[in-house]
Amino acid sequence: MKQIYLDYNASTPIAPEVVEAMTxxxxxxxxxxxxxxxxxxxxxxxxxxAREQVALLIGASKEEIIFTSGGxxxxxxxxxxxxxxxxxxxxxxxxxxIEHPAVHxxxxxxxxxxxxxxxxxxxxxxQVSISAIEKAIRPDTILITVMHANNEVGTIQPIxxxxxxxxxxxxxxxxxxAQSLGKVNVDVTKLxxxxxxxxxxKLYAPKGVGALYIRMGRQLNSYIHGAGxxxxxxxxxxxxxxxxxxxxxxxxxxxxxxQIDKIKGMKEDFLSMLKEAFPNxxxxxxxxIMCLPNTLNVxxxxxxxxxxxxxxxEIAASTGSACHSGEVTLSPVLQAMGVTPEEGKGTIRFSLxxxxxxxxxxxxxxxxxxxxx
Numbered sequence: 001m002k003q004i005y006l007d008y009n010a011s012t013p014i015a016p017e018v019v020e021a022m023t024x025x026x027x028x029x030x031x032x033x034x035x036x037x038x039x040x041x042x043x044x045x046x047x048x049x050a051r052e053q054v055a056l057l058i059g060a061s062k063e064e065i066i067f068t069s070g071g072x073x074x075x076x077x078x079x080x081x082x083x084x085x086x087x088x089x090x091x092x093x094x095x096x097x098i099e100h101p102a103v104h105x106x107x108x109x110x111x112x113x114x115x116x117x118x119x120x121x122x123x124x125x126x127q128v129s130i131s132a133i134e135k136a137i138r139p140d141t142i143l144i145t146v147m148h149a150n151n152e153v154g155t156i157q158p159i160x161x162x163x164x165x166x167x168x169x170x171x172x173x174x175x176x177x178a179q180s181l182g183k184v185n186v187d188v189t190k191l192x193x194x195x196x197x198x199x200x201x202k203l204y205a206p207k208g209v210g211a212l213y214i215r216m217g218r219q220l221n222s223y224i225h226g227a228g229x230x231x232x233x234x235x236x237x238x239x240x241x242x243x244x245x246x247x248x249x250x251x252x253x254x255x256x257x258x259q260i261d262k263i264k265g266m267k268e269d270f271l272s273m274l275k276e277a278f279p280n281x282x283x284x285x286x287x288x289i290m291c292l293p294n295t296l297n298v299x300x301x302x303x304x305x306x307x308x309x310x311x312x313x314e315i316a317a318s319t320g321s322a323c324h325s326g327e328v329t330l331s332p333v334l335q336a337m338g339v340t341p342e343e344g345k346g347t348i349r350f351s352l353x354x355x356x357x358x359x360x361x362x363x364x365x366x367x368x369x370x371x372x373x
Contacts, residue, residue, distance in 0.1 A: 263354075
């Protein structure tokens with residue numbers, strides 16, 4: 001059976017170059033990077049090289065990078081520690097209604113601890129308003145956390161303007177950049193970010209590894225307590241194998257940014273083919289301009305997304321709704337955008353990647369047309 005992978009936003013395959021970089025740390029370099037003898041030298045060097053590779057991707061210095069287990073840990077680290085450390089200033093946090101559960105869940109946890117969270121709505125394209133954020137700012141606001149790009153519809157948020165707003169009001173600013181890194185240029189200085197979360201498996205690196213950018217001069221207590229690893233900010237012996245993989249993936253991603261227009265062009269061709277195959281049946285969800293170049297979220301009018309994918313097992317993609325006992329429930333993101341159940345029940349997210357070919361997209365449309373006719 002021909003398999004067509006169009007779910008790169010969910011997870012990417014590990015790049016061959018990443019596997020190659022990791023292999024010696026499976027077979028040869030087994031030393032603990034925190035020790036000083038001969039067996040540790042290569043491991044320590046590899047961790048610091050990876051730290052620099054991650055930093056270069058986002059325009060940071062290597063001293064501003066700590067390694068984590070992934071985007072969820074990075075988000076939790078920032079949100080929970082900022083609240084813990086700054087309660088004397090205030091307990092108010094600003095976010096949006098379309099954040100990933102790895103942001104909303106720790107915020108809900110903190111609400112049980114006394115935090116006051118303002119959830120800013122988004123427009124029909126999934127974008128937040130700068131004026132709405134500004135109006136929500138209070139004297140006791142200690143953190144603004146807004147994702148760089150939405151994982152479901154691909155809408156890119158006005159992070160640079162939010163960063164300027166946060167700096168003007170002396171409020172800490174965090175962004176979850178799991179979906180945007182490697183797909184668009186990210187410069188933490190230009191964007192005015194204090195904290196940025198990275199997830200390896202969205203970047204052609206392994207699952208179970210990520211990083212957290214902490215702007216120089218910003219204080220963030222350790223989230224995992226133990227010995228003084230990662231400059232005392234994240235205890236636990238470094239997972240050298242996965243860290244090496246993340247570093248190499250970031251190095252490749254920086255070089256690949258020049259080819260993003262190719263993926264964007266394929267996505268646009270794919271949409272044109274879908275519209276031709278299903279005239280008057282396709283609705284695009286998300287911003288058409290401020291959108292990730294690889295992400296296409298569409299609704300098939302009068303159909304149910306999961307049922308579409310069920311009859312085309314050759315295609316790997318994601319739906320924006322769940323069907324239980326005949327009832328369709330839209331994702332929180334689509335609900336926040338004001339998409340009606342009738343419009344949203346046929347939603348599918350196609351996300352392209354580095355290894356997607358134009359032929360695969362043509363075959364995907366042919367399969368859709370064949371099975372849905």
